[in-house]
Amino acid sequence: MKTITVTIRTSILLMIIVMIYQLAVTGIAQVFMPHKANGSLVYDGNNQLIGSELIGQTFVSPRYFHGRVSSIEYNAASSGTPNYAPSNPDLLRRVQNSVTKWKADNPDVPVNNLPVDLITNSGSGLDPDISPASALAQIPRISSLTGIQKNTLEKLVIEHTQGRDLGLFGEERVNVLKLNMALSELLAK
Structure with missing residues (x-):
């Protein structure tokens, strides 16, 4: 007892x-x-909730920057992605589909200049960021569809590029949500 x-x-x-x-x-x-x-929530100018800086979103309009491929469609209820081996046929099929979609959406950009993070998943499937090279690769499409000059879009990407954490850790990155919000402001002018 x-x-x-x-x-x-x-x-x-x-x-x-x-x-x-x-x-x-x-x-x-x-x-x-x-x-x-x-939760690092992001609001627009009307104090309307847009999303979180930490969770990616699907942008389907070709007039906007697109994020990484997400096997879970950025559903934050659960995270994860199939951890396929490089030899797995499902991975090869998914990458081939991503490349085919890229070619259709971005005919002015050669596939050999395609940054790998635009056709591969992140580990969580929720990654809100892309590399600066991935953002820059999308500029020809966005410029032709919006009429915004390429150099203006390049400046926008540079302004939204975050450096390595503490100057040492991680890679340079661009938050797609924040970049697209800035692009929306440009389109509204």
Whole structure:
């Protein structure tokens, strides 16, 4: 009986410690970085929720920049992607379909200049970013469809390119949602 009592007391004590820890971490995050603590949500000029900086979205209009391929259609309820081996026929088929779609949507850009992140999934299937090269490769299509000069679009990509974290970690990247919001502002003018 003594063992059961000790076990119950220890369990209750540990639950209380864990709850206090969670409340403390949440409180600290809300005070020091509320934007990140609340999901890095992005709003438009009318304070309308557009999405999150952390979760990619599907942009189907050819007038906008497109993100990476997502096997889960950017459904944040679960993340992940099939982890196919390079020899897997399903991976080859998916990449071939992506290349075929790229050729149809971007006839002015040679396939040998196609950045690999535009035809491959990220590990989570939710990646909101593309490489600067992927954004730049889409400029001919967007320029011809919108009438916006290529050099203006290049400046837009450069303005929205984020460097490596702490100058060391990760790669340069462009958040597709933020880039497309800036493009929408240009189109509205």
